[in-house]
Amino acid sequence: MKLANGSTVAIVGGGPxxxxxxxxxxxxxxxxxxxxxxxxxxxxxxxxxxxxxxxxCGGVISESLIQMLATEGIxxxxxxxxxxxxxxxxxxxxxxxxxxxxxxxxxxxxxxRGAGPKGSEHQQPLPWxxxxxxxxxxxxxxxxxxxxxxxxxxxxxxxxxxxIAHDQPPLRYDLLxxxxxxxxxxxxxxxxxxxxxxxxxxxxxAYVAELYYGVEQVQQRLxxxxxxxxxxxxxxxxxxxxxxxxxxxxxxxxxxxxQEVVDRFFAAPEVQKCLPEGWSIPVKPCxxxxxxxxxxxxxPFTDRIVMVGDASVSRLYKDGIGSAYxxxxxxxxxxxxxxxxxxxxxxxxxxxxxxxxxxxxxxxLLFAFDNLFRTVPLLRRGMMALLRRERCQAEGTACPLSxxxxxxxxxxxxxxxxxxxxxxxxxxxxxxxxxxxRNKTHSS
Amino acid sequence: xxxxxxxAQGLGKLYHAGELIFRQGEPADCCYVxxxxxxxxxxxxxxxxxxxxxxxxKNEVFGTTSLFGNTPRILTARALVETRLLTIDxxxxxxxxxxxxxxxxxxxLSMASQSHRLINQIVQLQQNxxxxxxxxxx
Numbered sequence: 001m002k003l004a005n006g007s008t009v010a011i012v013g014g015g016p017x018x019x020x021x022x023x024x025x026x027x028x029x030x031x032x033x034x035x036x037x038x039x040x041x042x043x044x045x046x047x048x049x050x051x052x053x054x055x056x057c058g059g060v061i062s063e064s065l066i067q068m069l070a071t072e073g074i075x076x077x078x079x080x081x082x083x084x085x086x087x088x089x090x091x092x093x094x095x096x097x098x099x100x101x102x103x104x105x106x107x108x109x110x111x112x113r114g115a116g117p118k119g120s121e122h123q124q125p126l127p128w129x130x131x132x133x134x135x136x137x138x139x140x141x142x143x144x145x146x147x148x149x150x151x152x153x154x155x156x157x158x159x160x161x162x163x164i165a166h167d168q169p170p171l172r173y174d175l176l177x178x179x180x181x182x183x184x185x186x187x188x189x190x191x192x193x194x195x196x197x198x199x200x201x202x203x204x205x206a207y208v209a210e211l212y213y214g215v216e217q218v219q220q221r222l223x224x225x226x227x228x229x230x231x232x233x234x235x236x237x238x239x240x241x242x243x244x245x246x247x248x249x250x251x252x253x254x255x256x257x258x259q260e261v262v263d264r265f266f267a268a269p270e271v272q273k274c275l276p277e278g279w280s281i282p283v284k285p286c287x288x289x290x291x292x293x294x295x296x297x298x299x300p301f302t303d304r305i306v307m308v309g310d311a312s313v314s315r316l317y318k319d320g321i322g323s324a325y326x327x328x329x330x331x332x333x334x335x336x337x338x339x340x341x342x343x344x345x346x347x348x349x350x351x352x353x354x355x356x357x358x359x360x361x362x363x364x365l366l367f368a369f370d371n372l373f374r375t376v377p378l379l380r381r382g383m384m385a386l387l388r389r390e391r392c393q394a395e396g397t398a399c400p401l402s403x404x405x406x407x408x409x410x411x412x413x414x415x416x417x418x419x420x421x422x423x424x425x426x427x428x429x430x431x432x433x434x435x436x437x438r439n440k441t442h443s444s
Numbered sequence: 445x446x447x448x449x450x451x452a453q454g455l456g457k458l459y460h461a462g463e464l465i466f467r468q469g470e471p472a473d474c475c476y477v478x479x480x481x482x483x484x485x486x487x488x489x490x491x492x493x494x495x496x497x498x499x500x501x502k503n504e505v506f507g508t509t510s511l512f513g514n515t516p517r518i519l520t521a522r523a524l525v526e527t528r529l530l531t532i533d534x535x536x537x538x539x540x541x542x543x544x545x546x547x548x549x550x551x552x553l554s555m556a557s558q559s560h561r562l563i564n565q566i567v568q569l570q571q572n573x574x575x576x577x578x579x580x581x582x
Contacts (some may be wrong), residue, residue, distance in 0.1 A: 043528075064536060064540075066455060066530070066538060067531075067532050067533070067536060067537070067549065068528065070477040070479075070530050070532065071477070071505070071532060071537070071540075071550060071551065072547070072550060073503060073550055075477070075479055075503060075530075078454045079455055081455055084454065084455055103456045103457075103531055103533075104457075105456060105530075105531055106454070106456060106457070107456070107530065107531070109455055109457065214465055238486075241554065264475050326544070329546065329547075330543055330544070333546060352543075355543075412536075
C-alpha cells in the first residue's frame with residue numbers, strides 16, 4: 001500500500017500542516033521520480049483581513065523552525081516577516097528582566113496568519129503578506145491544486161477514501177490527509193464520522209487580540225522584544241505582548257480565559273507600562289478566543305487516512321506550526337518511502353507524534369512548576385535576582401536559568417531539554433543561593 | 445493611518461560589504477544560509493587573500509564542512525555586498541538531523557555541488573599547468 005506513480009492525495013485544510021505536507025510530498029515524489037496529484041481543500045481566503053482569513057494564533061515563528069525551514073530552502077520573505085524578535089522581557093510585580101537571544105541575531109519572526117487584523121483593509125494593497133498564503137502559494141508552485149471549496153462529506157469505498165465537496169462529483173483518493181485546524185469543528189466531525197476510531201484532541205480556550213499601537217509606539221514601548229508577564233491572576237498560565245509592525249499581539253493562555261481575566265490583565269501596572277501613553281483599550285479590537293490543543297487525538301490514522309498538525313497532536317502552548325512541520329515532514333516520508341497503511345503510519349509516523357505527546361506531559365509539569373513562581377513572592381524574587389546576575393556575567397559563561405526561560409518562551413527546545421536545564425544541580429544551587437541571600441537581607 | 449512594512453532589518457544578521465564572516469583556522473559552531481547578498485569564499489595567506497575560490501548567492505548554505513566534525517574553518521568568508529545571513533547552530537542542527545535525517549539532504553546536496561565545483565577548478569588548474577609546461581618545453 002504505497003504511493004506509486006500517478007497516485008492521488010487529498011489534503012483537507014490549507015493551513016501550515018496541510019501546505020507543508022503537500023510541499024514535502026511533492027518534493028520527495030520528484031526526488032523519487034514519481035508523479036503525484038495533490039489536492040488541497042481550503043475554502044478560507046487568506047487574502048481577507050480579520051477572522052475570515054485568519055487561522056487564529058499568536059503568529060510567532062520559533063527560532064528552531066526558522067532555522068529548519070531555512071535548511072529546507074524555505075526562506076521567509078520580508079513581506080511575510082512583519083517583525084523580528086531578539087529578546088524576551090519577563091515582567092513581574094516588582095521588576096523586569098531581559099533575556100537576549102543567544103547570538104544577538106534576529107531569528108524569531110512575527111507573522112500574520114491571514115491578510116491582517118480587522119480594520120486594516122482600508123489600505124489596498126497591504127504592505128505585508130499572509131504566512132499561510134505564502135506557504136499555500138509555495139505548495140501550488142510545486143504542483144499542488146487548490147480547491148477553494150468546503151468538504152461536505154467523507155466516506156470509505158472498497159478501502160479507499162472518497163471525498164465529496166460542494167459542486168463536485170465524489171472523488172476517490174489513494175490517501176486522505178486531515179490537516180484540519182482545531183477550530184474547524186465541522187471538518188473534524190467528518191473525520192470522526194469515518195468511524196476508524198479517530199476523536200479530536202482535548203482543547204482549552206485562549207485569547208488573542210491585535211492591538212493597534214502605531215509603528216512608533218510599538219518600537220518605543222516594545223522594541224524588538226516579546227514581553228512576557230508573570231502575573232498572579234487565577235486561570236492565567238501565560239500572557240505575552242508581541243511586536244508586530246503597527247500592531248501588538250496579545251496572547252493569553254490558561255484555563256477558562258474570560259473577559260474578567262482579560263480586564264485584570266490590562267489593569268496590572270506591569271502591563272500598563274507596555275501600553276502606549278494615554279491609550280485606552282479598544283472596545284472591540286480584532287480578537288478571537290480560539291481553541292488550543294492541550295491533549296492528543298485518539299487514533300489519528302488508519303489505512304489511507306492520516307491526521308496531521310493540530311488535528312493530531314501539537315506542542316503544548318507553543319510552536320504549533322513547528323509541530324505541524326515535524327509531522328508533515330515525517331508523514332510525507334512515511335507515505336512515499338514506506339506506505340499508507342495503518343501499520344506504516346504506526347511504525348514510521350506515530351513516533352514523531354508520540355515524542356511530542358511525552359514531551360507535552362513534561363510540559364504540563366513544568367507549567368505547574370511555573371505556577372509556584374507565580375504565587376510565591378520569595379521564589380519570584382530569587383528567580384529575578386538570578387536572571388539579573390546571569391545578565392551581568394561575562395559573555396560565554398553558562399546562564400542555565402536564562403537559557404531555560406529563553407527556550408520556554410521561544411518554544412525552541414523540547415520540554416525535556418528545558419527540564420534538564422531547570423533541574424540541573426547548578427541551576428538549583430544558584431537559585432537556592434539567591435533565595436538564601438534574599439531571605440538574609442529580608443530578615444536583617 | 446497608512447501602513448508600511450516596518451521591518452527595519454529582516455531575519456538574520458546584516459553584514460556590510462567587505463565585512464568578515466569567519467576566517468580560516470577559527471573554531472566553528474555554526475553554518476550560514478544567505479538570505480540576501482553575496483559571500484566570497486577564499487583562502488588567505490599571511491593575513492591577505494591568496495586565492496578567491498567562489499562567490500555564493502542567495503539561498504546557498506556555507507560553512508557546512510565544520511558542522512560534521514570539530515575541525516576549524518578551512519576557508520575565509522567575507523560579504524561581497526551588503527549581505528544578510530541566518531545562522532544555523534551546530535548543536536541544534538545535529539539534534540534535528542538525529543530526529544529527522546532527511547533534513548541533512550539539502551546540506552549534503554550543497555556540499556556535493558560545492559565539491560563538484562572545486563573538483564572542476566582543480567582539473568582546470570591542472571590543465572592550465574600542463575599547457576604552461578608544454579609551452580615552456582617546446
